[in-house]
Amino acid sequence: MKSDSGQVRRLHPASMLFFCAKGLKEMYGFLPLIPVIVLWGPRMTGFEISRFWLTVVAVGLALLLLGLTCWLRWSRFGYETEASAIRIQHGVWTRQEIWIQRERIQSVDTTQNVAERLFGLVRLRIETAGGGDKPEAVLPSLSAAEAQRIQRLLGFAEEEQAIGAAGSNGLASVLAEEPPADGAAGRIASNSAEFVAGTAHAKQADGAEATAASGRPGGPASEPASGAATAFREPGAFAALSLEPGMLWKYAFTSYKTGVAFLLIAGLASRAANEWFKELDLWGLLESWFGSSWLLISLPIVFVLSWAITALQLFNANYGFRIERRGTKLNVERGLLEKKRQTIDTERIQALQLVQSMLHRPFGWYSVRACIAGNLDEKDKNFVLFPIVRREEAQEFLQQFTPSFRIPKTWSTLGRSVWPAYVGVPVLIGALVAAPGVIWLPGPYRWLCLLLPLLALLLGALEQRNAAWSSLEGQVAIRDGSLLQVQTLIPKQRVQWRRMSQSWLQQRRSRANLRISLTAGKNEQSFRLRHAPAEAVERLMREAAPYRGRHL
Numbered sequence: 001m002k003s004d005s006g007q008v009r010r011l012h013p014a015s016m017l018f019f020c021a022k023g024l025k026e027m028y029g030f031l032p033l034i035p036v037i038v039l040w041g042p043r044m045t046g047f048e049i050s051r052f053w054l055t056v057v058a059v060g061l062a063l064l065l066l067g068l069t070c071w072l073r074w075s076r077f078g079y080e081t082e083a084s085a086i087r088i089q090h091g092v093w094t095r096q097e098i099w100i101q102r103e104r105i106q107s108v109d110t111t112q113n114v115a116e117r118l119f120g121l122v123r124l125r126i127e128t129a130g131g132g133d134k135p136e137a138v139l140p141s142l143s144a145a146e147a148q149r150i151q152r153l154l155g156f157a158e159e160e161q162a163i164g165a166a167g168s169n170g171l172a173s174v175l176a177e178e179p180p181a182d183g184a185a186g187r188i189a190s191n192s193a194e195f196v197a198g199t200a201h202a203k204q205a206d207g208a209e210a211t212a213a214s215g216r217p218g219g220p221a222s223e224p225a226s227g228a229a230t231a232f233r234e235p236g237a238f239a240a241l242s243l244e245p246g247m248l249w250k251y252a253f254t255s256y257k258t259g260v261a262f263l264l265i266a267g268l269a270s271r272a273a274n275e276w277f278k279e280l281d282l283w284g285l286l287e288s289w290f291g292s293s294w295l296l297i298s299l300p301i302v303f304v305l306s307w308a309i310t311a312l313q314l315f316n317a318n319y320g321f322r323i324e325r326r327g328t329k330l331n332v333e334r335g336l337l338e339k340k341r342q343t344i345d346t347e348r349i350q351a352l353q354l355v356q357s358m359l360h361r362p363f364g365w366y367s368v369r370a371c372i373a374g375n376l377d378e379k380d381k382n383f384v385l386f387p388i389v390r391r392e393e394a395q396e397f398l399q400q401f402t403p404s405f406r407i408p409k410t411w412s413t414l415g416r417s418v419w420p421a422y423v424g425v426p427v428l429i430g431a432l433v434a435a436p437g438v439i440w441l442p443g444p445y446r447w448l449c450l451l452l453p454l455l456a457l458l459l460g461a462l463e464q465r466n467a468a469w470s471s472l473e474g475q476v477a478i479r480d481g482s483l484l485q486v487q488t489l490i491p492k493q494r495v496q497w498r499r500m501s502q503s504w505l506q507q508r509r510s511r512a513n514l515r516i517s518l519t520a521g522k523n524e525q526s527f528r529l530r531h532a533p534a535e536a537v538e539r540l541m542r543e544a545a546p547y548r549g550r551h552l
Helices: 015-030 033-045 051-075 114-119 144-153 204-214 224-231 245-253 257-276 282-318 391-401 416-440 443-466 504-508 534-543
Strands: 078-081 085-090 096-101 105-112 121-128 137-143 193-199 237-243 322-326 329-334 339-345 349-357 365-372 382-390 468-472 475-480 484-491 495-501 511-518 525-533
Touching: 015 051, 015 137, 033 051, 078 144, 085 137, 105 144, 114 121, 121 144, 137 144, 237 245, 237 382, 237 391, 245 282, 245 365, 245 382, 257 282, 282 382, 322 391, 329 382, 349 525, 365 391, 382 391, 416 443, 416 525, 443 475, 468 534, 475 511, 475 525, 495 534, 504 511, 511 534, 525 534
Parallel strands: none
Antiparallel strands: 078 085, 085 096, 105 121, 105 339, 121 137, 193 237, 237 322, 322 329, 329 339, 349 365, 349 484, 365 382, 468 475, 475 484, 495 511, 511 525
8 A cells, every 4th residue: 555655745725715714713703803993093093094994904904814824724734644644734823743543543534515515625534532522633625536545545445346327126236246145245125225235356256155055056045144244244345225315305204303493493482582572572473463372373383394494404414325334344425515424443333223213113214323432523422324224124234234233033121010110200290390380370371281291101101111121142232212212232342331220119129220331432321221120130230241250
């Protein structure tokens, strides 16, 4: 692998626009100085100067200073890459140098907003182990070819492999020297997505092994699931899955985030009416339009608005969603206005989560997410591997992209004896909180407070129904959640610590709580199982030990 050691490269000249935007943000605090100079300049100097021309001169000098600073930042920004590390130099007044070793790099991702797309440029983000809230280094305004060259040097990209275009049946095909056997490559043929799997460098020996396993040429192996998992541990393994627009719209229109957007818009409307538009009397205006029932009419309008905003946001964020696996690397591409390409190593995946909202449950749809070690540019703690996949396709998806994880076929659930713990206490607290509202609120709105204990009853019942656990060889699974059912698959070697706790009431009923924690970057993540049988919790404590004999 060649390197450019000794050759310092510079960013594309268009990166000066990036530095200008950054400079404007930094100069924001100095903007009040311009009116001060215009108003007090003539008095301090004693000269009669037109305020108009003084404003022109002040703004011109500020823009000249900004342009000079942007040019200096661009000219003094350089980087040097080689097979073992990347070195970045930057700084105008204070020269800084960043040297990042290859073994410390966790991911090398690219993003592309609308402005960068006009110039055909991308932004490269380098994240290291134990990184903070921001990436360790950012290279703005690189050409796509240069970004791929850096990714290849650092081991986060391979040479492009030939993939045929989609055929008449909507499924893509893999162009390889020899077609892979069915046992080494799965195919998900459904209306939700197109799936293509195979090996990057298929050889004659692979076909012979598949024939021997199946007993006939081209036939499936006796254990296709195991064969697929074994095949994709090879460094040259390749698999790809794309999300069709139809399933993307279904995912966007059935998202649980609509409720979050509804509360946000309702809160902003309330603040606008009480603080920003006091003289307008917004509440009185709505009452004149819709009468005394204006609140009951306004809420559905706000909900529809929230639903539309959420759907458009999810469509924009997940447009063109595609996941590829090349050896141990997973590449995820997505985004309409801002395109992102993120690369993670399967060794960084601490746990997998299969998330199912109440709206997705009747259709059997899951969202596959990964708990990743290290920093990620995600508002959520988890990384979305695929936004929506059918229940019957979920295990096949894991076999192709994360073969070390398995979905349990059976779960151990809680009995109805834990109903008071999950439902009784929350309903009691909700009733105590709702009582003052029922007493003091005027009119029929007081009865809306009764929805609080009813909501607590619903959430508690759903949480008790979803709570379950399972244990497989090398893996522990916990299912929890109320409106969202979350199945967390935890490899035992990823467990950082585990804890069993019991209250005096749980001791009398032979119940206990289990908490398992993972090392997942800066924000440690833990998963709980509440009010499970004490015997089952003790067994899970033993089985969740990363190594035999380690049970405290």
